[in-house]
Amino acid sequence: MAHAATAQSLKAVSYADGQQKLNGLVTANTGKKLPGVLILPAWMGIDQEAKNAALELEKKGYIAFIADIYGEGNIPKNGEEASKIATQYKTDFSAYQKRISLALEQLKKAGAKPDKLAVIGYCFGGSGALEAARGLLPVAGVVSIHGGLSKDKARPNGKLNTKILVLHGADDASVSKSDIENLYTEFNSAKADWQMIYYANSKHTFTNPESKDYNPEMARRSWQHTLLFLDEVCK
Numbered sequence: 001m002a003h004a005a006t007a008q009s010l011k012a013v014s015y016a017d018g019q020q021k022l023n024g025l026v027t028a029n030t031g032k033k034l035p036g037v038l039i040l041p042a043w044m045g046i047d048q049e050a051k052n053a054a055l056e057l058e059k060k061g062y063i064a065f066i067a068d069i070y071g072e073g074n075i076p077k078n079g080e081e082a083s084k085i086a087t088q089y090k091t092d093f094s095a096y097q098k099r100i101s102l103a104l105e106q107l108k109k110a111g112a113k114p115d116k117l118a119v120i121g122y123c124f125g126g127s128g129a130l131e132a133a134r135g136l137l138p139v140a141g142v143v144s145i146h147g148g149l150s151k152d153k154a155r156p157n158g159k160l161n162t163k164i165l166v167l168h169g170a171d172d173a174s175v176s177k178s179d180i181e182n183l184y185t186e187f188n189s190a191k192a193d194w195q196m197i198y199y200a201n202s203k204h205t206f207t208n209p210e211s212k213d214y215n216p217e218m219a220r221r222s223w224q225h226t227l228l229f230l231d232e233v234c235k
Contacts, residue, residue: 009051009055010025010026010027010051010054010055010066011025011026011027011028012024012025013025013026013065013106013110015102015103015105015106016102017071017098017099017102020071020072021071021072021073022067022068022071022072022099022102022103023068023071023072024046024065024066024067024068024103024106025046025050025051025054025065025066026054026063026064026065026066026106026107026110027054027055027057027058027062027063027064027065027110028058029063029110029111030111031111032111033111033112033113034061034062034063034111034112034113034116035061035062035063035112035113035116035117035118035230035234035235036062036063036064036065036107036108036110036111036112036113036116036117036118036234037057037062037063037064037065037107037117037118037119037120037230037234038064038065038067038100038103038104038107038117038118038119038120038132038139039053039054039057039064039065039066039067039119039120039121039125040067040069040100040103040119040120040121040122040124040125040126040128040129041066041067041069041121041122041124041125042122042123042124042125042205042208043076043079043082043083043085043086043123043124044075044076044079044082045068045069045070045075045076045082046066046068047208047210048209048210049122049207049208049209049210050066050122050125051066053120054066056223057230060227060230061235062112062230062234063107063110063111063112065103065106065107065110065112067099067100067103067125068099068103069089069096069099069100069124069125069128070085082124086124089124089128090124090127090148091152093131093134093135093155094135096127096128096131097131097132097134097135097137100119100128100131100132100135100137101135101137104117104119104137104138104139114138115140116140116234116235117138117139117140117234118139118140118141118142118143118230118233118234119132119137119139119141119142119143120142120143120145120226120230121142121143121144121145121147122145122146122147122207122208123145123146123147123148123204123205124147124148125145125147126143126144126145126146126147126148127144127147127148127149128147129142129143129144129145129147130142130144130147130149130151130164130166132162133160133161133162133164133192134151134158134160136159136161136162137162139162140162140163140233140234141162141163141164141165141229141230141232141233141234142162142163142164142165143165143166143167143226143229143230144164144165144166144167145167145207145222145226146167146168146169146172146202146204146205146206146207147166148174148175149166149168149175149179149180149183150175150176150179150182151182151183151186153182157185157186157189157190158190159190160186160187160190160192160194162193163192163193163194163229163232163233164187164192164193164194164195165194165195165196165197165225165226165229166183166194166195166196166197167196167197167199167222167225167226168180168196168197168198168199169198169199169202169203169204169206169213169215169218170198170199170200170201170202171201171202171203172202172203172204173203173204174204183196195229197222197225199215199218199221199222200218201215201218202215202218203215206218206219206222207219207222207223
């Protein structure tokens with residue numbers, strides 16, 4: 001994605017989960033119903049990669065909404081804080097699913113077609129994309145982009161009604177072989193429509209231009225795979 005997005009290109013949207021104020025971003029509303037994509041950002045909260053994705057999706061004919069999972073006053077200042085709060089939501093997955101669901105409602109309010117919705121997520125947000133599928137949220141497809149792939153062993157495998165695309169760096173040290181094997185088992189026991197693509201010479205944050213592990217060729221390729229999938233499920 002060569003497009004250099006700025007926060008000023010996106011409209012701020014305030015919404016809430018009970019007393020917790022949430023601050024998302026949305027692309028322009030053209031006045032007509034369009035397919036919608038919810039973007040779940042990485043563990044530091046709404047970042048440039050999420051903004052870039054939203055504006056690229058707008059150019060492709062989607063309404064895109066970037067979710068605020070943590071809420072106002074809870075944005076981490078460093079990796080240690082990010083790890084702590086992200087772990088809270090991975091553990092309390094129902095709270096994560098609720099925040100995703102609330103953001104989907106905002107996406108629909110912005111003009112997205114209710115039957116043409118998808119979720120994409122990066123890193124922590126990639127874990128959230130899988131939680132959207134596990135929570136049976138009303139979306140046509142989810143994309144996990146170098147997301148965390150583990151699930152608590154105490155959680156039973158359940159239904160998975162939506163289409164699933166997992167984009168994974170082949171050298172991602174944060175994901176174990178057992179995580180992947182368990183994911184295969186979960187997907188297959190649900191008879192899910194799923195696909196997983198590995199990217200060579202790619203570590204955990206290979207799609208993020210601000211990361212030392214950025215792999216521009218594989219980032220470009222994974223974005224094309226994302227667009228191909230969204231075109232199938234949403235248009």
